[in-house]
Amino acid sequence: MRLSTINQPPVSTSVWQQELQHAINNPDHLLHLLELPPTHFSPAAHRQFKLRVPHSYLKKIAKRTPEDPLLLQILPVAEELCLDPTFNSDPTGDQIAEKIPGLLQKYAHRALLLVSKTCPLHCRYCFRRHLSFPPPTLPDTLQWLNKQDSLHEVILSGGDPLTLSDDKLTAWITALAGLPDLRRLRIHTRFPSTIPSRITPKLLQGLTQTHLQPILVLHINHPQEINEEVHNALEQLYHAGILLLNQAVLLKGINDNLDILTQLSETLIHHKIFPYYLHQLDQVQGATHFQVTVSQRQLLTEQLRTHLPGYLMPQIVEEVAGSPYKKPLL
Numbered sequence: 001m002r003l004s005t006i007n008q009p010p011v012s013t014s015v016w017q018q019e020l021q022h023a024i025n026n027p028d029h030l031l032h033l034l035e036l037p038p039t040h041f042s043p044a045a046h047r048q049f050k051l052r053v054p055h056s057y058l059k060k061i062a063k064r065t066p067e068d069p070l071l072l073q074i075l076p077v078a079e080e081l082c083l084d085p086t087f088n089s090d091p092t093g094d095q096i097a098e099k100i101p102g103l104l105q106k107y108a109h110r111a112l113l114l115v116s117k118t119c120p121l122h123c124r125y126c127f128r129r130h131l132s133f134p135p136p137t138l139p140d141t142l143q144w145l146n147k148q149d150s151l152h153e154v155i156l157s158g159g160d161p162l163t164l165s166d167d168k169l170t171a172w173i174t175a176l177a178g179l180p181d182l183r184r185l186r187i188h189t190r191f192p193s194t195i196p197s198r199i200t201p202k203l204l205q206g207l208t209q210t211h212l213q214p215i216l217v218l219h220i221n222h223p224q225e226i227n228e229e230v231h232n233a234l235e236q237l238y239h240a241g242i243l244l245l246n247q248a249v250l251l252k253g254i255n256d257n258l259d260i261l262t263q264l265s266e267t268l269i270h271h272k273i274f275p276y277y278l279h280q281l282d283q284v285q286g287a288t289h290f291q292v293t294v295s296q297r298q299l300l301t302e303q304l305r306t307h308l309p310g311y312l313m314p315q316i317v318e319e320v321a322g323s324p325y326k327k328p329l330l
């Protein structure tokens with residue numbers, strides 16, 4: 001199953017699971033709530049990659065504002081149908097990095113597990129929007145990981161790993177903690193900024209119960225994504241002793257200006273999150289309209305360096321398929 005054909009999450013009763021279940025997946029409904037005309041989206045783009053927006057995220061989008069930076073990240077539009085030969089369906093080489101079903105290894109001493117196909121939000125520029133990986137099984141994963149020398153870090157990704165129930169996630173973490181050389185557990189998630197009710201005491205306990213150092217890499221592209229509810233979720237994560245990093249994507253019309261990128265770093269550190277990466281857009285089919293030119297990126301980077309202390313300057317990087325590390329950019 002591709003990310004674009006994700007089914008509804010299983011029915012459940014906890015607050016965050018209900019919110020995931022009731023995320024908006026009808027563009028007409030979304031535009032009605034935002035008081036925008038129904039002509040504002042592309043049905044063909046929606047068929048290729050379905051809309052999904054939880055209500056917590058919707059609340060942060062301004063009404064009657066088609067250029068709202070949060071709306072632009074999630075609305076299916078006709079520009080997605082533009083074909084460009086330099087864009088493809090697997091720009092970061094995920095398929096060639098798959099070692100066993102659902103387990104990718106691209107870099108030394110780390111392994112990436114795609115433990116969920118579901119996301120709280122569908123980002124239109126997602127580099128996995130065309131990909132399909134079967135979920136890894138715990139026994140096969142442990143068998144493969146146990147054969148690796150000096151594996152220091154496991155990264156849970158997807159989809160979004162926090163769509164797993166607390167019990168399932170805790171089972172993964174407990175099992176991984178038995179690997180002899182493993183030191184860190186990293187989780188890539190958009191939940192704290194999209195469905196902040198996901199941060200529950202039981203989740204925090206599951207993330208911190210082993211000797212593994214827990215690191216959450218969040219995905220926040222614009223300072224407007226952090227409101228009071230998100231702030232409260234981030235506070236809980238911080239006070240639980242979890243290292244918080246952020247990876248953003250440089251997106252045309254959304255965060256490609258000096259003021260917004262400066263505010264983003266300042267807002268992140270105010271919430272005890274370190275700006276980690278600012279990714280050059282992965283050239284995935286359907287995302288050409290988000291691309292920022294090289295000269296504009298270089299100018300922005302230069303300007304940003306003059307505005308921020310070094311620890312608030314994200315690394316500007318590009319992921320190159322098959323490369324043993326992310327390529328630093330100017």
Ligand code: SF4
Nearest residue numbers: 119122123126159190
């Ligand atoms: S949350 Fe991440 S994996 Fe999910 S759609 Fe967005 S970018 Fe893709």
